[in-house]
């Protein structure tokens with residue numbers, strides 16, 4: 001399949017198409033918790049879902065946090081505005097996620113997201129709902145967001161294509177920030193060609209986001225693939241052996257594969273979490289119960305009591321990040337943790353840039369298969385963070401990457417991730433496009449088939 005978007009546009013839709021789609025999703029949603037809000041489209045267009053930390057004018061945006069309940073943005077995020085301007089899309093809902101993006105499994109929220117391929121298992125996070133919606137709907141694209149792997153991880157666990165652009169390529173205006181120097185808006189779809197359509201529409205400078213750029217994005221299709229041994233070592237044995245079978249197939253398709261060592265890559269998890277938490281703690285400071293969403297109206301209490309009560313609304317992981325992030329930024333330890341993390345990030349960017357000059361990086365997307373929700377719930381924070389080892393390096397370095405299924409095991413997808421050099425966004429997309437000519441994805445659901 002090349003483009004589901006084009007196929008959808010070429011078909012005559014029954015009159016009640018959107019009503020039936022809406023009814024089906026209303027029926028399924030309480031089981032899977034994919035959407036925080038479902039919307040019946042009032043115009044014709046490709047069904048589009050938007051992660052709940054991205055603002056759509058007039059529709060509640062909560063980032064799956066109780067503290068934002070009732071917040072109705074009076075404006076569209078730039079990415080939403082650009083997509084709607086084409087008049088080719090219809091928003092069908094806001095998708096569930098880990099609160100503010102804090103998580104890898106979609107369980108740090110009021111209603112844990114379930115994997116549609118095995119409902120006892122996690123869907124991956126934090127863009128859980130975006131991946132579930134893509135796995136359910138035949139014709140649909142999702143606007144999602146990644147800080148440290150939130151597009152790749154759920155895309156991998158739900159068996160869809162997930163693309164995260166080079167940092168700065170898509171405007172962040174209208175995103176409820178997690179960590180500003182790491183956040184990237186991207187997409188999920190059922191084919192690489194659909195991702196390309198979305199990037200064409202949304203890329204480029206936006207005066208409302210000073211970090212956005214007009215740098216020329218390129219599409220270099222390298223035939224050289226690089227595997228970092230330190231990363232592969234962290235992957236479960238079964239996934240590793242299947243991945244190497246996939247690599248053999250790629251060799252038969254004309255790719256060359258080189259293994260390298262990069263010791264510093266092990267520092268990417270601590271560096272990422274230190275930077276991400278430091279930035280998150282400042283971003284959450286604005287949620288005080290005064291201005292956005294959830295409001296306390298009892299002003300009889302003193303200042304400290306008032307704020308303590310309002311901020312009780314944060315979930316456990318959000319509280320952990322406020323406390324750790326504030327500590328990391330404090331004067332006495334700042335140089336030891338925060339500044340050092342920035343140095344590590346810079347070193348990794350330099351090293352990876354050299355490697356990626358004439359190659360793509362390849363690895364499995366996740367080191368484990370989707371755990372059962374009960375298993376994920378009993379992981380310690382450190383065990384949980386460690387599962388991000390393959391998705392954090394490109395995110396920390398702001399490099400374009402894409403996750404896609406390459407095989408299946410007991411009905412669950414096995415997914416790989418391709419990383420490109422800065423601004424080679426079309427290159428990683430074209431790699432997956434090529435792969436799709438040799439491999440057919442299996443989708444359990446095809447809701448909205450015409």
Ligand code: GLN
Pocket residue numbers: 100101102103104125126145146147148149150151178276388
């Ligand atoms: N799991 C990572 C975290 O919790 C990444 C999540 C994300 O990309 N939003 O920070």
